[in-house]
Amino acid sequence: xxxxTLGAGEMPKTVDSIQTSYMAQVRRxxxxxxxxxxxxxxxxxxxxxxxDGRNAGGFWDGLGNIGDYPAxxxxxxxxxxxxLPGLMVKFFPALIETVNIAAVSTLIGATAGLxxxxxxxxxxxxxxRLIPVFRRVMDLMRAIPEIVIALMLIFVLGxxxxxxxxxxxxxxxxxxxxxxxxxxxxxxxxxxxxxxxTGATWAQRMWLGVVPQVAPNYISYALLRFEINIRASAILGxxxxxxxxxxxRNAMAWGPGRFGEAAAIFILLFGTIVAFDQLSSRxxxxxxxxxxx
Amino acid sequence: xxxxxxxxxxxxxxxxxxxxxxxxxxxxxxxIIGRSGAGKSTLxxxxxxxxxxxxxxxRFEGTEITTLRGxxxxxxxxxxAMIFQQFNLVPRMDVVSNVLHGLxxxxxxxxxxxxxxPQDDIHRAIEILDRLGIAEQAPKRAEALSGGxxxxxxxxxxxxxxxxxxxxxxxxxxxxPMNAQIVMEALRRIHEEDGRMVIANLHTLDxxxxxxxxxxxxxxxxxxxxxxxxxxxxxxxxxIYGAGDDFSEAATSTEIETLDRANAxxxxxx
Numbered sequence: 001x002x003x004x005t006l007g008a009g010e011m012p013k014t015v016d017s018i019q020t021s022y023m024a025q026v027r028r029x030x031x032x033x034x035x036x037x038x039x040x041x042x043x044x045x046x047x048x049x050x051x052d053g054r055n056a057g058g059f060w061d062g063l064g065n066i067g068d069y070p071a072x073x074x075x076x077x078x079x080x081x082x083x084l085p086g087l088m089v090k091f092f093p094a095l096i097e098t099v100n101i102a103a104v105s106t107l108i109g110a111t112a113g114l115x116x117x118x119x120x121x122x123x124x125x126x127x128x129r130l131i132p133v134f135r136r137v138m139d140l141m142r143a144i145p146e147i148v149i150a151l152m153l154i155f156v157l158g159x160x161x162x163x164x165x166x167x168x169x170x171x172x173x174x175x176x177x178x179x180x181x182x183x184x185x186x187x188x189x190x191x192x193x194x195x196x197x198t199g200a201t202w203a204q205r206m207w208l209g210v211v212p213q214v215a216p217n218y219i220s221y222a223l224l225r226f227e228i229n230i231r232a233s234a235i236l237g238x239x240x241x242x243x244x245x246x247x248x249r250n251a252m253a254w255g256p257g258r259f260g261e262a263a264a265i266f267i268l269l270f271g272t273i274v275a276f277d278q279l280s281s282r283x284x285x286x287x288x289x290x291x292x293x
Numbered sequence: 294x295x296x297x298x299x300x301x302x303x304x305x306x307x308x309x310x311x312x313x314x315x316x317x318x319x320x321x322x323x324x325i326i327g328r329s330g331a332g333k334s335t336l337x338x339x340x341x342x343x344x345x346x347x348x349x350x351x352r353f354e355g356t357e358i359t360t361l362r363g364x365x366x367x368x369x370x371x372x373x374a375m376i377f378q379q380f381n382l383v384p385r386m387d388v389v390s391n392v393l394h395g396l397x398x399x400x401x402x403x404x405x406x407x408x409x410x411p412q413d414d415i416h417r418a419i420e421i422l423d424r425l426g427i428a429e430q431a432p433k434r435a436e437a438l439s440g441g442x443x444x445x446x447x448x449x450x451x452x453x454x455x456x457x458x459x460x461x462x463x464x465x466x467x468x469x470p471m472n473a474q475i476v477m478e479a480l481r482r483i484h485e486e487d488g489r490m491v492i493a494n495l496h497t498l499d500x501x502x503x504x505x506x507x508x509x510x511x512x513x514x515x516x517x518x519x520x521x522x523x524x525x526x527x528x529x530x531x532x533i534y535g536a537g538d539d540f541s542e543a544a545t546s547t548e549i550e551t552l553d554r555a556n557a558x559x560x561x562x563x
Contacts, residue, residue, distance in 0.1 A: 013428070013429055015419060015420060015423045015428055018419055018423075018428050018429065018431050019415070019416050019419045021432070022389060022415065022419060022431050022432055023412060023415060023416075025432060026415065029408075030409070033407070
């Protein structure tokens, strides 16, 4: 592309020469695009074949059975539908525990993420040279799966909601820190400079100059994270962290006979996610509308 | 050709355009003037069907425009090009691709998504750019151009549509006087050479007087003036802008000389 535009800059331009050089550019772009597409398709096909070859069951053979387990659960749940409301009441305390774990870990994680993000944003950081350090810390927090941290902590602290809470909070801090920092990068620096001119400390500049600008975005990301964390805290129940996941594992591991319980737990989980999704989207709308005016 | 009958647009309990009616018999260049908030933009957006009229009818060559749906509506939009105050180009795509967007209604969705246009289309796009004097910018990204150049790219996109009508919503409001003149002259030339109807929202009287065959004045959503530029006296202008006796034309002008004249006696308060 540089070739065509640079070359054309020297000679007097006619529409013809502009058309020719632009067409050459278009052809080159199409060639590269076509090659990229071809490589992509080849990689996808060969990758799938290798993976399918190593698979014990085989993708195409197994595809037909995909509905078997849900069908078992559904049919058994349908037979025991009368017991479902009772089961849901029985598991409600476990649901509260799961939501509690998610809420506490989101709060702690978002607070840590806020501090980390400001420390890792160019133009805002307290110690600009340490930006790479804080970035790597956040990478690390995101890279280690929650379940690994939770297993380690359960080994040390014993089973229960606290290790799960810490594990999710660590992951949340890393994930939200990254998103927060991208929002903060686009924040207007003029108010920060205005505050600096009055002799404000770094914490004052951030809290009073940056946070008001980014708050709607931060809150909306944090609410999204809260939904993800409800699911995460349910999963951690599988490894002994308590809550709904623990009950779900028991119900599923026992196999047929307790699928009614599994169905009740799924309904509870689904209902909770839907409820919080509705709640947070309404709240987010109000936030953005409020700031629009 | 174009016939508006009691076209009305309401937003909630607010009436933005109130029973606007006028008829255009032959292609001409029409300027719509009025204060901001007078309903000029809303009127143009209803003509293009970017927004729907609450009441009334718009007929073009016998076809009712306000009731078109789906593909028929998009077909009308491709015959009725729109130019915006802020240019509304895709900033990260090159100039020729932006001009080729004028063909989106006529080419298949799949090929346009991969930016695959026939060579003839690309050649025509560059010829249109040449007509507007910016062919040399062809391979650049739209965002790299100045405001006046970007507006001419937007006009080129409109011409690529080969439209019967060109609507221009405050085409020169964000340009300096020099570029404003180039853009207005380009619109006038398109009208004279191609015989296309041009309807432009303008907020300055002298631009409307200089370039338009017919001027329509709007105030609070109503059409309060419709006539030739010669009929647009200072008194008529006062009515349109709802100003008192202290109203001077220079206050709505972007021309360099009139601005100088207006500024000369003014003293800045210390």
